[in-house]
Amino acid sequence: SQTPTCSFNPTVQEIINQVTQDSVAQWIRNFSGEDFVPIGGAQRKILTRYSSQLFSTNLDAMAYPYLGEQLEGFGYEQGTSLTDHLYDPYNILESKKEIIKGWIGKDGAALHYPMEELNFLDQTLTWKNKVVTIPGYGPNADEIVLITAHLDSTSTSPNTLAPGAEDNASGVAALMEAARLFRFYKFDRTIKIIFFTGEEQGLLGSVAYVADHPAEMENIV
DSSP, rough: OOOSSOOOOOHHHHHHHOOHHHHHHHHHHTTTTSOEEETEEEEEEOOOHHHHHHHOTTOTTTHHHHHHHHHHHTOOTTTTTTTEEEEEEHHHHHTTTHHTTTOTTTTBBBBBOOOOTTTTTTTTOOOEEEEEEEEEOOOOTSSSEEEEEEOOOOOOOOTEEEEOIIIIHHHHHHHHHHHHHHHHHSSSSSEEEEOEEEEEEEETTHHHHHOHHHHHHHBBB
């Protein structure tokens, strides 16, 4: 048997014990359009999480405002512990090409996207990543632990139906449970829970985040 990387921690077990199958399943249902959810004072279903639709006027694609409202409901404050990282999806790869040169993509290939391949993107839109920051309280508070997933999804009918229960509302559900529970605990290191967008269009949201936060990179453990 392998030697565990860390010893048993009763606080970790206490957190895990508060996560239930029902709570995880409900987040997946909410983000994949199975159930109505409250968004902006109305009951709606999130039927698509395609990136360009998330930041349009599509009333069936309001996952991002729903996400923000839920996180604020947990007690995170917009502008401090809850922030939006804004990026330009059309120009991110072009404008940051020197920074990201040589980076590896999800299929093992270097990140290389000729601009003609991105012409389908609405050049007037700004896309966003949602960031929850839980400050550390120990001697390693300057070190950062990232917990991430991509909020967006895709399908053959992305403007009207991209529920993405597995890809990736399941990952989003894990982040929501972490955000829900971690606020009651103090950790040694700073934790950042990040909901990326633009993943299906070529890791655009995560590429933008890394490119825009060079000083943070060396502190991520």
